[in-house]
Amino acid sequence: MSESVQSGVRPGNGVRSGDDVHEHHGGFPVFTPVQAGPNYGEFVESLRRLQDLAVSTHLPDDVVDDAIARVNALSDMLEPHRVSEGKSPAGFNRQLPGRGSLLLLPWLFEKVEVDGIRSRGVFRLFHRGGNSAAHGGTIGLLFDDMLGMIVYASGHPIARTAYLHVNYRQVTPLETELVLEGRVDRVEGRKLFCTAELRDLDGTVLADCEALMIELLPGQP
Numbered sequence: 366m367s368e369s370v371q372s373g374v375r376p377g378n379g380v381r382s383g384d385d386v387h388e389h390h391g392g393f394p395v396f397t398p399v400q401a402g403p404n405y406g407e408f409v410e411s412l413r414r415l416q417d418l419a420v421s422t423h424l425p426d427d428v429v430d431d432a433i434a435r436v437n438a439l440s441d442m443l444e445p446h447r448v449s450e451g452k453s454p455a456g457f458n459r460q461l462p463g464r465g466s467l468l469l470l471p472w473l474f475e476k477v478e479v480d481g482i483r484s485r486g487v488f489r490l491f492h493r494g495g496n497s498a499a500h501g502g503t504i505g506l507l508f509d510d511m512l513g514m515i516v517y518a519s520g521h522p523i524a525r526t527a528y529l530h531v532n533y534r535q536v537t538p539l540e541t542e543l544v545l546e547g548r549v550d551r552v553e554g555r556k557l558f559c560t561a562e563l564r565d566l567d568g569t570v571l572a573d574c575e576a577l578m579i580e581l582l583p584g585q586p
């Protein structure tokens with residue numbers, strides 16, 4: 366199999382179909398994953414810490430002024446290195462929490478196999494919704510991103526989420542290790558019906574979802 370991937374997606378370990386199916390479905394460009402450097406994970410984690418602090422501090426105005434200047438200086442340093450989609454290590458590095466993406470929940474995959482996926486991690490302070498619970502939208506983000514990985518691992522061509530039904534069963538705590546598991550339950554043509562559950566370490570289901578992923582047709586964005 367080539368090193369090229371569509372939006373970071375390629376078949377799970379030698380499963381199901383050949384290269385053609387994966388490299389010619391959908392209108393995604395073919396990306397070559399950008400390997401993160403040795404300190405990239407620490408860089409992303411430093412930015413997450415900054416986000417945690419941004420939502421959990423009450424700063425004097427002069428500290429805010431100083432912070433604005435420093436953050437702008439940092440942005441000015443990064444700006445000349447801007448690249449187009451697919452040319453940054455962000456999102457392509459499965460060995461890093463959140464695949465090295467600041468958007469994604471900083472979770473790590475424990476199992477990425479044809480029959481399903483398991484990942485583990487915490488919701489951070491900056492994911493707070495209210496009363497120390499995770500914001501419901503961030504739970505949807507966790508599920509939705511996992512669905513992409515489920516499709517990838519199961520060996521199906523790239524797919525998009527047609528619907529994602531989330532059941533919020535219990536309040537989801539912040540800064541507490543949790544486990545997420547999901548899989549493709551059944552396939553009808555291009556339609557992949559998936560389920561996933563978010564549990565605490567006692568096995569209590571905090572949220573679960575049912576989703577329809579649809580394999581993209583050639584040229585579909």
Ligand SMILES: CCCCCCCCCCCCCCCC(=O)SCCNC(=O)CCNC(=O)[C@H](O)C(C)(C)COP(=O)(O)OP(=O)(O)OC[C@H]1O[C@@H](n2cnc3c(N)ncnc32)[C@H](O)[C@@H]1OP(=O)(O)O
Pocket residue numbers: 370372373374375398456457458459509510512513514517524525526527528554555556577579581582585
């Ligand atoms: C090496 C390192 C590894 C890294 C590895 C990374 C891998 C990880 C990548 C992550 C990648 C992100 C993946 C996240 C997933 C998104 O978040 S995607 C973003 C959110 N979703 C979207 O933006 C989708 C927007 N919608 C669309 O583009 C189109 O509606 C769709 C979903 C492509 C479907 O359109 P279509 O192809 O025209 O399909 P259509 O003919 O309408 O329907 C096909 C069938 O599905 C049914 N259907 C369609 N929609 C629905 C619906 N909402 N409800 C029920 N049935 C429906 C139709 O009834 C039809 O059924 P049949 O008649 O065939 O029985």
